[in-house]
Amino acid sequence: MKGYEPGTYGQRWAELYDDVYKPDDSIVELLSRHAGDPPRALELAIGSGRIAIPLAERGVEVSGIDASPEMVEKMRAKPGGEAISVTMGDFGDVAVEGEYPLIYLAFNTLFALLSQERQVECFQNVADRLERGGRFIIDCFVPDVKRYDSHNTRTAVSEIISVDEHTLEMSVYDPVDQTIDSHLVRRTESGESIVLPVAIRFAWPAELDLMARLAGLELEDRFGWYDLRPFNERSTSHMSIYRKPD
Ligand SMILES: C[S@@+](CC[C@H](N)C(=O)[O-])C[C@H]1O[C@@H](n2cnc3c(N)ncnc32)[C@H](O)[C@@H]1O
Known part of the structure; x- marks a missing residue:
């Protein structure tokens, strides 16, 4: 989508984000179990702290990366949000020092990297920043191209x-690059229309597993969600745990 930069999502969504997307205890519970001892974690695309703040409340030392000052400002305004260290930049570079027992990337956000090449680089950069035996945990939707018409x-x-008030969605899908450009158009009570753009490049689970293998990570487990529901051919999402060998 022309003009869409790493910071665009947050710039447009920050005001609304926390009203639309709520915390999920099952995510925090699962992540806290894999954060090591002493517990530490790096969140790629930390956003407004929806996951990071409750995870920090459980005693995990969380730090993050994000490209949007607007989203990070929302986190800073919440109790506990000020204490979380954030590196501003493109999370695909994983440009932080040190090694982590846990790196996680939630809410389909790997797909915010808009080419296969960038996603492969992200896996590689994550592997470089994981301790031996450390884990990279992600969740992504399972693509469903039946949602798109013959055009x-x-x-x-x-x-x-x-x-x-209503929200309309308009999307264009490119089956070659596996990209989807969307506009959510929200008409507010005052009659104003707000355009909320989202650009993604999706991948099926098997492609993600291959990216992980290229980076030297192995698939340890896959579930339908953080609550450990089974993953099967009908699942619409997956939560995958990749491990760096000892
Ligand atoms: C859907 S939100 C997820 C936020 C948080 N992880 C959560 O689950 O609530 C996506 C976040 O990714 C950030 N983002 C998108 N593309 C990015 C990029 N290339 N580099 C860094 N941050 C990015 C946005 O600024 C936003 O904060």
């Missing part, structure tokens, strides 16, 4: 909120 587009009503 590779999709137009849908996402939400009718009230008599004056």
Whole structure:
């Protein structure tokens, strides 16, 4: 999408993000179990601290990377958010010092890296920053190209909120590059329309496993979600645990 930069998502979504996306205890529970001793973790694309703050409350020393000052400002404004150290930049570079027992990347956000090459680089950079035996935990949706019509587009009503408010979704899918450019158009009560852009490059689980192998990581486990529900051919999401060998 022309003009879409690493910081664009946060710039457009920060005001709304915490109203739409809520904390999820199962994520925090699973991550805290893999944070090592003493517990430490690096969150790629830390955003407004939806996961990082409750994880830090459990005694994990969390730090993060994000490209959006607007999202990080939201985290800073929350209790506990000020104490979390954040490196500003593109998370695909994993440009931090030291090694971690746990690096995680939630909410489909690996797909915010818009080419296969950048995703492969991200896995490699993560592997370089993991301790031996350390884990890279990600969740991603399982692609469903049936959502797109014969012109590779999709137009849908996402939400009718009230008599004056609604959200429409418009997406264009590229089956060669595996990219999807979307606009969520939210009409507010005052009649104003806000465009919320999202650009992604998706990958199936098998492609992610190959990226991990190229980086020297092995798939340790895969579930349908952080609550450890089984992953199978009907799953719409997966939570995958990659491990750096001892
Ligand atoms: C969907 S939010 C997820 C935030 C948080 N991980 C959570 O689960 O609530 C995506 C985050 O990724 C950040 N982001 C997107 N692309 C990025 C990039 N290339 N480098 C760094 N941050 C990026 C955005 O600024 C935003 O904070």
